[in-house]
Amino acid sequence: MEKKDNSLNFHQMELDDRILKAIAKLGWISPTLIQEKAIPLILDKKDVLIQARTGSGKTAAVLIPIIQKILNSKSSLTEQRTSAIILSPSKLLCHQTNKVLTDLTIKCSKIIKFVNLTAKTQTAAQKHILSQNPDIIIATPARILSHMKQKNINVKESLEMFVLDEADLLFSLGFKDELKDILENYLPNTYQSALVSATLSDEVMDLKKIVLHNAVTLKLEEPELPPITQLTHYHILAEEQEKAAILFTLFKLFLIKGKCIIFVNKVDKCYKLKLFLDQFKIRALVLNSELPANARCHAVNEYNRGAYDIIIASDEKTLVKPGESAKSKVKDDSDYGVSRGIDFRCVSNVINFDFPLDVNSYIHRAGRTARGNNEGNVLSFVSCKEQNMMEAVEEHLAASYTNGNSQIIRRHEFKLEDVEPFKYRANDAWFAVTKNAIKEARLKEIKKEICNSEKLKTFFENCPREMQVIRHDAPLNIIRGQEHLSEVPDYIVPKALKNIVGIVTKKRKHFTPKAKFNPKNKSQTNNALSFDKIDYGKKRRKI
Structure with a gap:
């Protein structure tokens, strides 16, 4: 209205x-x-x-x-x-x-x-x-x-x-x-x-x-979500591994701009996704219900202030079985169900890495963006198993917006085959995140938050540079780092995107043959190299 x-x-x-x-x-x-x-x-x-x-x-x-x-x-x-x-x-x-x-x-x-x-x-x-x-x-x-x-x-x-x-x-x-x-x-x-x-x-x-x-x-007679002129809905059909590859590609090619909230259905998936993005030096923070309330509040406030651009959150409320008390699963302190209530400001994009398990969860997740007079986008990755739920959400939104006469969740024209080299990198990084790595990451973050107690507040006020120690999006360093993954080789960037500002590319190094030292050449002195014989690293095949 x-x-x-x-x-x-x-x-x-x-x-x-x-x-x-x-x-x-x-x-x-x-x-x-x-x-x-x-x-x-x-x-x-x-x-x-x-x-x-x-x-x-x-x-x-x-x-x-x-x-x-x-x-x-x-x-x-x-x-x-x-x-x-x-x-x-x-x-x-x-x-x-x-x-x-x-x-x-x-x-x-x-x-x-x-x-x-x-x-x-x-x-x-x-x-x-x-x-x-x-x-x-x-x-x-x-x-x-x-x-x-x-x-x-x-x-x-x-x-x-x-x-x-x-x-x-x-x-x-x-x-x-x-x-x-x-x-x-x-x-x-x-x-x-x-x-x-x-x-x-x-x-x-x-x-x-x-x-x-x-x-x-x-x-009030108003739609559950802002109008489609203000909030745009997209979906991409993808399975689990493809979701990770697409997400990595979208961030690295700067096809997603502005502050983002990435929703998954479990806390473990939050850390799997963070460890995955860490390998490509894409910084993100996890909003984990297991962390102290003051740590979560600090993370949200810093996100709203603009210190971070990406939050990974779980919507655990959808996992509670019908008739089961949510309080029996978590402590009173828990803020699980991050899609509800929390005031995230100036969010440009909501990404459903895992599609929500019911219509209301989709509504509440999407409500994190396009608040006030701002515009926003909702991008949902949908696997084969999740298509039925997406159709239910589509039917609900269409009835709310246009009396069922139009498609609301449009298909995102993303072709993974055009960026096939990104898929190989992403798959290697995704499989590198094991269950033990996730467990260690969760434990490490809890220990870190214990160290970042209120007792250190005065110290950080006097030493502002040391504040970087408690950044919530800092890499967890659980997975062995590979420096080359943070850069995008020039040859794997699609031609249509090569002129996008912000993509850090690295040109392929050409092979330079090394000269062999020839001890018979008396003219060589002071370890000088003779180019009369070249070693290409391979032995010639005898005929």
């Missing part, structure tokens, strides 16, 4: 000047459709159920009115109190909410206090911060329940706003019992609520009955 000319702008929503200045500093010219509809409703003290696609601005749609309401109440309050609680299913999403909140309160940071309980802070320090009753608390259900049981948080008389972000994940990640305990025992009888979700699953509807009262449901 396109916004009409008579749509509301931020300055027409009766927002505080400090909020408007923060919004202007963020470069937000006008509110998104969900922000335009949700902000006035929340300011009008309505319970809301917000359902909108990834990247539509749902988080800010809730945070802006919360900040406004706190600023309004500050003029009459005589004591500090906690007014809002925001729960997210993972630490990474909590950090993301904390970052948006920091940006929106930059002009009123001395007035509005908030705390992220998932930050790497000792419990005693968090207890001290909570004793000061911050205006907003951000946490996972498990973390905030722990503090509530210790009586570090008491909001039965002060809470005004209760928000569940990514509500559809809260149940699927196993937080049902914690949420029930919080709602029944630690919240006041009346408060305003908001459920925010990318999908309206059965779990979300169950939460709606428990949390919301006379709620307004905002299910």
Whole structure:
């Protein structure tokens, strides 16, 4: 749905000047459709159920009115109190909410206090911060329940706003019992609520009955993904080994430009792909759910800042069997299902190295790019076994976009036979990555992150050059390096691509025969060479 000319702008929503200045500093010219509809409703003290696609601005749609309401109440309050609680299913999403909140309160940071309980802070320090009753608390259900049981948080008389972000994940990640305990025992009888979700699953509807009262449901009539004029979908038919060869070729010939996220279905495949690319000096980082949350947050922030161009991520949520709790497979801290929720910025390309296992996963992966007014591409490698799922995705997208009358996922005109020499190099590098190498790489990265602890933060601030040590995309050096693989020989580059700027080529060296030293030639002195006899390295065949 396109916004009409008579749509509301931020300055027409009766927002505080400090909020408007923060919004202007963020470069937000006008509110998104969900922000335009949700902000006035929340300011009008309505319970809301917000359902909108990834990247539509749902988080800010809730945070802006919360900040406004706190600023309004500050003029009459005589004591500090906690007014809002925001729960997210993972630490990474909590950090993301904390970052948006920091940006929106930059002009009123001395007035509005908030705390992220998932930050790497000792419990005693968090207890001290909570004793000061911050205006907003951000946490996972498990973390905030722990503090509530210790009586570090008491909001039965002060809470005004209760928000569940990514509500559809809260149940699927196993937080049902914690949420029930919080709602029944630690919240006041009346408060305003908001459920925010990318999908309206059965779990979300169950939460709606428990949390919301006379709620307004905002299910905007907009496509799940940006229009095809903004987001282009491609596919390439290829088997496992061919996928690696094509990916290597696309990067080395600069046929893919801009920041990329490469999705696979397993963490092991993440490291196999990284070790494969390392051999060609193509730098990429792995976003691994096994790493500490602060390491993952640092990696995402550095990627958003532009320090890295390629992230390899797994969408492990699709691997959970129906009816099986995701929490039983991973720890509470895990942010598996990277296709959901995480705020990757300015992503130009999403590459499905492994095609997603369901339609929703494809939607969420594709939603990482073409956010805001930016354009993006989704390139999917599809094997024979994956074609049925691609057809299901194609059918779903066609029904959403064009009522089933047009092909959405276009075939990428890539001919591997034109770059056959790349295939030989890629196959050798792919088979060089063994299971033991993958295991060693995963262990090595975990050990490295332990060394890169917060205790070293001061040292790196004083020695910025040493910061290169903790680059997340540094080669793992598990596979024996071959220097020649980083360069592309001139003779294997297709003629049509030889003029592309950026391709580092190396011309073939011609054979130069070596002269044999002739001891009978007395004129040779000081190890001089005589060219009267040439050794070509081969013995002549006797006839």
